[in-house]
Amino acid sequence: MGKLVIVGTVAFDAIETPFGKTDKILGGAATFIGLAASHFNVDAAVVSVVGDDFPKEYLDIFTDRDIDVSALEVVPGGKTFFWKGKYHNDLNSRDTLVTELNVLADFSPVVPEGHRDAEVVMLGNLHPSVQMGVIQQMAKKPKLVVLDTMNFWMDNALEPLMEVIKKVDVLTINDEEARQLTNEYSLVTAAQRIFEMGPKYVVIKKGEHGALLFFKDEVFFAPALPLKEVFDPTGAGDTFAGGFTGYLASTGNHSFENMKNAVIHGSNMASFCVERFGTERLLELKREEVSRRLHQFKALTQFDIELK
Amino acid sequence: MGKLVIVGTVAFDAIETPFGKTDKILGGAATFIGLAASHFNVDAAVVSVVGDDFPKEYLDIFTDRDIDVSALEVVPGGKTFFWKGKYHNDLNSRDTLVTELNVLADFSPVVPEGHRDAEVVMLGNLHPSVQMGVIQQMAKKPKLVVLDTMNFWMDNALEPLMEVIKKVDVLTINDEEARQLTNEYSLVTAAQRIFEMGPKYVVIKKGEHGALLFFKDEVFFAPALPLKEVFDPTGAGDTFAGGFTGYLASTGNHSFENMKNAVIHGSNMASFCVERFGTERLLELKREEVSRRLHQFKALTQFDIELK
Numbered sequence: 001m002g003k004l005v006i007v008g009t010v011a012f013d014a015i016e017t018p019f020g021k022t023d024k025i026l027g028g029a030a031t032f033i034g035l036a037a038s039h040f041n042v043d044a045a046v047v048s049v050v051g052d053d054f055p056k057e058y059l060d061i062f063t064d065r066d067i068d069v070s071a072l073e074v075v076p077g078g079k080t081f082f083w084k085g086k087y088h089n090d091l092n093s094r095d096t097l098v099t100e101l102n103v104l105a106d107f108s109p110v111v112p113e114g115h116r117d118a119e120v121v122m123l124g125n126l127h128p129s130v131q132m133g134v135i136q137q138m139a140k141k142p143k144l145v146v147l148d149t150m151n152f153w154m155d156n157a158l159e160p161l162m163e164v165i166k167k168v169d170v171l172t173i174n175d176e177e178a179r180q181l182t183n184e185y186s187l188v189t190a191a192q193r194i195f196e197m198g199p200k201y202v203v204i205k206k207g208e209h210g211a212l213l214f215f216k217d218e219v220f221f222a223p224a225l226p227l228k229e230v231f232d233p234t235g236a237g238d239t240f241a242g243g244f245t246g247y248l249a250s251t252g253n254h255s256f257e258n259m260k261n262a263v264i265h266g267s268n269m270a271s272f273c274v275e276r277f278g279t280e281r282l283l284e285l286k287r288e289e290v291s292r293r294l295h296q297f298k299a300l301t302q303f304d305i306e307l308k
Numbered sequence: 309m310g311k312l313v314i315v316g317t318v319a320f321d322a323i324e325t326p327f328g329k330t331d332k333i334l335g336g337a338a339t340f341i342g343l344a345a346s347h348f349n350v351d352a353a354v355v356s357v358v359g360d361d362f363p364k365e366y367l368d369i370f371t372d373r374d375i376d377v378s379a380l381e382v383v384p385g386g387k388t389f390f391w392k393g394k395y396h397n398d399l400n401s402r403d404t405l406v407t408e409l410n411v412l413a414d415f416s417p418v419v420p421e422g423h424r425d426a427e428v429v430m431l432g433n434l435h436p437s438v439q440m441g442v443i444q445q446m447a448k449k450p451k452l453v454v455l456d457t458m459n460f461w462m463d464n465a466l467e468p469l470m471e472v473i474k475k476v477d478v479l480t481i482n483d484e485e486a487r488q489l490t491n492e493y494s495l496v497t498a499a500q501r502i503f504e505m506g507p508k509y510v511v512i513k514k515g516e517h518g519a520l521l522f523f524k525d526e527v528f529f530a531p532a533l534p535l536k537e538v539f540d541p542t543g544a545g546d547t548f549a550g551g552f553t554g555y556l557a558s559t560g561n562h563s564f565e566n567m568k569n570a571v572i573h574g575s576n577m578a579s580f581c582v583e584r585f586g587t588e589r590l591l592e593l594k595r596e597e598v599s600r601r602l603h604q605f606k607a608l609t610q611f612d613i614e615l616k
Contacts, residue, residue, distance in 0.1 A: 223529040294613060
C-alpha cells in the first residue's frame with residue numbers, strides 16, 4: 001500500500017449555483033483530494049488545520065476512510081477556514097463572496113512521522129510557502145511530488161510559488177492559470193514553458209473540456225464525461241488530483257504510460273464530484289459505481305482504427 | 309469505391325485573423341468537404357454554383373483530385389459567393405464583415421445522374437430548401453445522409469430547416485448551435501432533443517475542445533489535436549465533415565463503431581486545416597502526413613486500464 005501525503009485546506013464552504021445554495025458544508029482541497037484518493041489502495045495522511053468549530057462528524061469522515069488525521073491540527077478557540085462563492089449561469093466561472101482565512105493565517109504544517117517516507121506527495125492549493133514546508137519535512141526525496149495551485153498565488157505570492165514549482169515533478173493547473181503563469185495562449189507552448197520552470201509533467205485542467213497531460217513532446221488527453229447535469233463544480237479539480245495521485249501511489253508506477261491511466265482515474269472521480277453539492281456525491285460513492293463509470297470512459301474514448 | 313454527394317457553398321473568402329489577412333481566396337463548405345473527402349477512396353461529386361469570375365485554377369483543384377464538378381454550375385456573368393470575416397483574438401469567435409450571396413441567391417441544385425445512387429450524401433451548410441432539393445433528387449434513399457447547418461438558418465429559415473432535419477441520419481452542429489436549436493444547455497440533453505427531431509446520430513462540434521458523437525444512450529468523444537498554433541479556423545468544421553463522410557463512404561460501414569473511427573478521421577483532417585489560411589494546408593497535404601497524425605490521435609487518447 002503506497003503512502004500518500006496530502007496537504008491542502010480543510011474548510012467550510014457555502015456555495016450558490018443556479019440550482020440551489022448551501023449553508024456551511026464540508027469543503028477544502030485536502031478534503032476532496034482525500035476522499036477521492038481513499039478509493040484506491042493507499043495509506044493517506046492529511047496535513048491541514050481546522051478550528052475547534054470543526055464538527056466531529058466531519059473528522060469521522062476522514063477516519064472512517066482510514067485517512068490519517070494526526071497532522072490535521074485542531075486549533076483551540078480557532079475558526080475553520082471559510083469560503084463562500086457563487087457560480088454564474090454556465091458554471092464555468094464564479095465569484096468569491098467571502099474568504100475568511102481564520103486558522104489558516106498562521107498555519108505551520110507538520111508531516112506526521114509515519115508519512116515522512118511517503119512515495120507520493122500531493123500539494124493541494126495553499127500558500128506556496130506552506131507547500132514548500134511540506135517538501136522540506138520529507139525524510140527523503142519522494143518519488144513523485146504533485147503541486148496544484150491557482151491564480152490567487154500568482155497574483156500574491158509569485159516568488160515563493162516559482163520556488164516550489166522548481167521542486168515538483170507534476171504541476172496541475174487549469175487552462176486560464178497556465179496562460180497567466182506563462183504568458184502563452186497556446187496550451188502546448190504553455191506546457192513547454194512550465195517544463196522550463198522545473199516540472200517534468202504538466203496536467204492542464206479544462207473543466208468540462210477535460211484534461212491534458214504533457215510529458216516531453218508527448219500529450220495525452222482525458223475528456224470529462226459528458227453529463228446531463230453538472231450541479232456544482234466545487235472541488236472537481238481537487239477530486240481529480242485525488243484520483244490522480246491516489247492511483248499513482250497505489251500502483252507505485254509513475255511512468256508516463258501509467259500516468260495516462262491516472263489522468264483517466266482522476267477524471268472518473270471528478271465526474272462524480274460535480275453531480276451534487278460539495279462532497280455529497282463522493283461521500284456515498286460506491287466502488288461498483290466507480291468501476292462502472294470507468295467502462296464509460298473507455299467506451300467514450302477508445303476506437304479501433306488500424307494504423308499503417 | 310463509395311459514391312459521395314457533397315452539397316455546399318463554393319466561395320471566395322477574405323479572412324482576417326490575429327496573424328494576418330488574405331485577399332479573396334478559395335473557400336466554401338463544399339470546397340473544404342471535398343478536399344478532405346478526397347483523401348479517402350471515394351467517388352465524390354460537388355453540387356454547387358459559382359460565377360464566371362471563378363478561376364480555372366480553382367476548378368482544377370477539384371478535378372485534379374478526381375472530384376466530379378459536372379454539377380458545379382458556372383453562371384455566365386454571375387459573381388461567386390463572397391464572405392469576409394474577422395476573427396477575435398482567441399479565434400473562438402468571429403465577426404462577419406461582408407456576405408455577398410451573388411449566384412447563390414438563385415441556386416437550384418442538380419445532382420448529376422451518375423451520383424443519384426450515392427450511398428452517402430453530405431449536405432453542407434446552405435439554405436435548408438437547397439439541402440432538401442438534393443435529398444429529393446436521389447434515385448433511392450441513400451444509406452446515410454449527413455447534414456451540417458448553422459445558426460443563420462435557425463434564425464432565418466427554421467421551418468424548412470426542421471423539415472430537412474427530419475430526413476437526415478446524422479446532424480453535425482456546433483455546441484452553441486445545438487443549444488440554440490434545442491433550448492437545452494447540456495449537450496447530452498440537446499443531443500436527445502435532436503434525436504426526437506429525426507436524426508439517429510448527432511455530432512456536436514466543440515472546435516478546439518473536440519467533437520462528441522451521440523447515438524441512443526451512447527457517446528463517443530474525439531479530441532482536437534492540441535496544436536502549438538491555430539492559424540485560421542475557417543473551414544475546420546467542413547473539413548471535419550469531409551473526413552467524416554469521406555471515410556464512411558469509402559468503407560461502406562455506417563455502424564456506430566465505425567462512425568467513431570469516422571469522427572477521428574474527421575478530427576484528423578480538421579487539425580491540418582487550421583494550420584494555415586483557408587485551404588492552403590489541405591492543398592499540399594500528403595498521405596503520409598495524414599497517416600502520421602492518426603498515430604498522434606491514437607497516442608493522445610488510448611490508454612490501458614484493465615476493467616473488471
